[in-house]
Amino acid sequence: xxxxxxxxxxxxxxxxxxxxxxxxxxxxxxxxxxxxxxxxxxxxxxxxxxxxxxxxxxxxxxxxxxxxxxxxxxxxxxxxxxxxxxxxxxxxxxxxxxxxxxxxxxxxxxxxxx
Amino acid sequence: xxxxxxxxxxxxxxxxxxxxxxxxxxxxxxxxxxxxxxxxxxxxxxxxxxxxxxxxxxxxxxxxxxxxxxxxxxxxxx
Numbered sequence: 001x002x003x004x005x006x007x008x009x010x011x012x013x014x015x016x017x018x019x020x021x022x023x024x025x026x027x028x029x030x031x032x033x034x035x036x037x038x039x040x041x042x043x044x045x046x047x048x049x050x051x052x053x054x055x056x057x058x059x060x061x062x063x064x065x066x067x068x069x070x071x072x073x074x075x076x077x078x079x080x081x082x083x084x085x086x087x088x089x090x091x092x093x094x095x096x097x098x099x100x101x102x103x104x105x106x107x108x109x110x111x112x113x114x
Numbered sequence: 115x116x117x118x119x120x121x122x123x124x125x126x127x128x129x130x131x132x133x134x135x136x137x138x139x140x141x142x143x144x145x146x147x148x149x150x151x152x153x154x155x156x157x158x159x160x161x162x163x164x165x166x167x168x169x170x171x172x173x174x175x176x177x178x179x180x181x182x183x184x185x186x187x188x189x190x191x192x
Contacts (some may be wrong), residue, residue, distance in 0.1 A: 024167060075164070090160045097159060 004063045010055075012069045016058075020083045023056035025108055028070055029080040033057050040092035041080045047099045051110040086110060116143055116178045120169055128169035129153050133189075143180040154188040162186040 004012050020026050031037030033045045033055075046053050060067040060079055061098065071077055074088050081088055082095050084107050089095065098104035100114050118136045125134045125147070132151035139146050147166065154162045163184050173179045 076137075076160075078168075086163065088160060089158075090163070094159045 003114045004066060009065055009069050012063075012065055014064070014072055016073065019058060020086055023083075024085060025053055025055035027055060027085045028060050028066070028083075029057055030059070030061050032059050036055055037061060038079070040078075043092050044082055044095050047095060047104070051099075051105060051108060051112045053108045053110050058077045059094060092107060116145060116173060118145070121145070121147075121173060121179070124173070125166060125169045129165065131159045132155060133135045139183070141180075143178065145179055145181070147187070150187055150189050152189060154186060157184065157188075 004015065007015070008096070015099065016028075027041075027044055027048065029036060029041035031041055033049070036042035036045055043056075058066065060070065067079060070081065074081055076091065078087055078091050080091055080095075082090060089098065089104075089107065095104065098107070102114060104110075105112060107112075116138075118138065120167065122134045126132055127147070129151040132149055132153070135148045137146045137148075138144070138145055149162075149166050151162075153165065157165075163186060166171075166184055167174065167182070167187060170182065174182070
């Protein structure tokens with residue numbers, strides 16, 4: 001995602017929806033996959049890395065409006081938020097549970113074991 | 115500071131037949147809830163969590179709950 005600071009909130013929402021539509025797996029997180037800045041975001045990234053699945057990521061800390069616009073749209077209050085095939089599957093708790101029971105692997109088409 | 119009995123009742127009212135257990139994980143406002151409800155059959159985890167959050171939304175909004183971790187599932191099929 002390009003720099004949002006010069007964007008209107010509508011443009012940010014358009015950008016969020018485009019990113020989610022264009023990436024099979026997409027995560028909104030605090031920090032980056034290389035340098036997560038929250039334990040919950042880190043845990044989600046570790047799971048996705050373990051599954052060896054391609055995913056896009058957006059750091060919500062770069063602009064506080066991203067989180068406001070995202071949560072208003074997704075109706076989910078917390079970060080991280082993991083989207084698969086355009087649909088929100090959950091935050092850290094649900095992603096972890098789906099990984100542990102093997103459903104996440106099916107959703108993203110990964111062979112990796114929990 | 116949350117009233118655990120009141121929260122249990124709020125969830126049971128929203129989800130009749132639910133088995134609800136709420137544990138204080140510290141400070142009285144960081145809670146863990148286990149909810150087993152017949153309404154959760156064939157419902158995705160995210161929808162299950164949304165249904166529980168919706169039941170206690172007013173207590174999240176007024177700050178008496180700061181964090182609510184959830185474990186939800188439908189009852190085992192008998």
